[in-house]
Each structure stands twice: as structure tokens, then as C-alpha cells.
Amino acid sequence: SKYKEGMEKTRKSFSSRINDLIARYRKVDEDFFEELEEVLISADVGVMTVMDLIEELKFEVQRRNIKDSMEVKDVISEKLVEIYYGDDDEQIETLQLQEKELTVILVVGVNGVGKTTSIGKLAHQLKQEGKNVMLAAGDTFRAGAIEQLEVWGERAEVEVIKQNAGSDPAAVIFDAIKAAKSRQADVLLCDTAGRLQNKVNLMNELAKVKRVIEREVPGAPHEVLLVLDATTGQNALNQAKTFSEATDVTGIVLTKLDGTAKGGIVLAIRNELNIPVKFVGLGEKAEDLQKFDANAFVYGLFA
Numbered sequence: 507s508k509y510k511e512g513m514e515k516t517r518k519s520f521s522s523r524i525n526d527l528i529a530r531y532r533k534v535d536e537d538f539f540e541e542l543e544e545v546l547i548s549a550d551v552g553v554m555t556v557m558d559l560i561e562e563l564k565f566e567v568q569r570r571n572i573k574d575s576m577e578v579k580d581v582i583s584e585k586l587v588e589i590y591y592g593d594d595d596e597q598i599e600t601l602q603l604q605e606k607e608l609t610v611i612l613v614v615g616v617n618g619v620g621k622t623t624s625i626g627k628l629a630h631q632l633k634q635e636g637k638n639v640m641l642a643a644g645d646t647f648r649a650g651a652i653e654q655l656e657v658w659g660e661r662a663e664v665e666v667i668k669q670n671a672g673s674d675p676a677a678v679i680f681d682a683i684k685a686a687k688s689r690q691a692d693v694l695l696c697d698t699a700g701r702l703q704n705k706v707n708l709m710n711e712l713a714k715v716k717r718v719i720e721r722e723v724p725g726a727p728h729e730v731l732l733v734l735d736a737t738t739g740q741n742a743l744n745q746a747k748t749f750s751e752a753t754d755v756t757g758i759v760l761t762k763l764d765g766t767a768k769g770g771i772v773l774a775i776r777n778e779l780n781i782p783v784k785f786v787g788l789g790e791k792a793e794d795l796q797k798f799d800a801n802a803f804v805y806g807l808f809a
């Protein structure tokens with residue numbers, strides 16, 4: 507499947523290292539856990555998450571009186587899934603689409619993470635599901651962003667609402683909402699600028715865009731999706747922290763998982779920030795955006 511292919515790098519590196527560890531140790535002891543800790547950290551699972559996991563593993567190994575390292579493998583995957591979901595049932599893993607009214611989705615993230623591409627892929631998929639989709643070219647700052655969104659719009663056969671480069675993003679979003687209402691669109695996907703050079707400006711701009719959406723569509727934005735690049739590892743975690751301080755992020759789109767052997771970042775994001783990963787990017791084509799499935803992800807690591 508696309509999923510398995512896209513995760514190839516992570517899977518190969520992770521499973522071979524775990525298998526090697528198990529073959530070398532046989533017996534589960536303190537050294538085994540120490541090396542396991544290293545393997546997980548090098549897969550970008552995140553230090554805090556790894557600490558939690560190791561603690562739980564030790565507890566579980568003692569409780570079940572496990573001596574053989576082979577048996578630990580199953581416990582590791584079990585605990586990884588548990589850690590991902592945590593004890594919070596409130597998390598909504600799927601996209602929150604309104605039944606009858608317009609759904610407004612705000613998409614945020616720093617330049618280069620794959621924001622425009624992910625919006626294009628999402629538009630394509632929603633359109634294929636029979637939704638009437640429109641795009642708002644709210645990244646008026648990055649050179650080429652509007653044109654790039656238009657290319658995706660043509661490909662997916664969805665309308666793009668835009669203004670000239672450099673214009674006020676909040677004005678673009680305002681126009682787009684008006685257009686979406688008059689065309690009775692189901693979903694409006696809003697692109698935003700992502701220059702991190704000026705964090706305060708970026709966050710103020712986002713707040714302004716969000717206020718316009720809130721004012722024009724009661725209950726919106728229905729989703730604020732933060733796009734993060736998996737290949738940037740712990741940097742992605744820091745970006746997530748910054749954005750979630752500024753706005754209520756409802757889900758993560760984690761791109762370029764196909765380009766890294768460190769897919770463990772998915773677990774760190776969920777465990778340390780408590781934001782669900784809703785989609786993962788596994789390539790550059792429209793169909794390479796997949797709904798995230800923690801079970802499939804974790805068991806895939808050991809396949």
C-alpha cells in the first residue's frame with residue numbers, strides 16, 4: 507500500500523535496529539532498556555515520550571514476568587499505540603466536516619513544510635468524495651504561492667479565490683467566504699502565509715484571519731490544521747508548540763514522512779502536544795496524502 511511504501515525508510519531503519527537489539531540481548535535487562543532508549547530517540551520518538559514508554563515497559567515486563575527479549579517486542583508495539591492515544595478519548599482523529607453548512611478549514615505552518623501541496627491534495631480528495639470545494643489563496647506573501655495553489659486548483663478542478671500578491675490575507679479570506687457562501691460550497695480550504703522570520707507578525711496575521719472567519723461563519727474555523735515537515739524532526743515539535751500557543755490547532759498534517767527514517771516524530775507530537783495527527787504526506791502526488799492510523803503506523807514499524 508501507499509502507506510507501507512511511504513514509511514519504508516522509517517520501517518527499515520527502525521525494525522532492523524529493534525531486531526538486532528533483540529537478537530543480541532535475549533535477556534531483558536537494564537542494558538537492553540538503555541539501548542532500546544537510544545533506538546527510539548534516534549527515530550525521533552522524542553525524549554519525553556521515550557522516557558514514558560521505557561517506564562511503562564519496565565513495569566509491564568515485571569508484571570508479566572517477561573524474561574525473553576522476543577516477547578518484549580509485542581509489548582513495545584502495544585505500549586506505543588497506547589502512548590499515542592493516551593487516556594484522552596476527546597481527540598477527534600478525522601476531519602470535522604459540517605453536514606449541511608459550509609466547513610471552513612484554516613491551514614497554517616511555516617514556509618516550505620508542504621502547506622500548499624497538502625491543501626491541493628486535500629482539495630483533490632474531498633472533491634473526489636463528491637464535495638464542492640473551494641480554495642482561498644491566503645498566502646499573499648510567499649512568491650509563487652498563489653500560482654502554485656492555482657495549479658492545484660486546476661488539477662483538482664476546484665475554484666481558487668485570490669487577490670494580488672502582497673494584499674491583506676484577511677481580505678482574501680473575507681472574499682473567499684463570501685464566494686463560498688454564494689456558490690454553496692461544502693468546504694473552503696484557507697491557505698495562510700508562513701514566514702517565521704517575524705513570529706509576532708505571523709501570529710497577529712493569523713489571529714486577524716481567524717477573527718474574520720469567526721465573524722463570517724459562526725462556529726468556524728471547524729479545523730485549524732498545522733502542517734509540519736517530518737524531516738525536520740524536533741524542529742517540527744518546536745513549531746507545533748509556537749503555533750498552538752497562538753491558535754487552537756485541531757490537527758496536524760505531517761508531510762514528507764517518505765523522506766525520513768525518523769517517523770517516530772508522529773508519536774512525539776501526539777504525546778507531548780496532545781494534538782492528533784490527522785493526515786500524513788507520503789509523497790508529492792495528490793493521492794499521497796493519507797489519513798493517519800496509529801495502529802497501522804506502529805505495527806508497520808515492526809513489519
Ligand code: GDP
Pocket residue numbers: 615616617618619620621622623624654700761762763764765786787788789790794
Ligand atoms: P509550503 O511553502 O509550505 O506551501 O510548501 P510547498 O507546498 O510548496 O511544498 C514544498 C515542497 O515539499 C514541494 O516540493 C512539495 O512537492 C514537497 N512536498 C510536500 N509534501 C510532501 C510529501 O509528503 N512528500 C514529499 N516527498 N514531498 C512533499
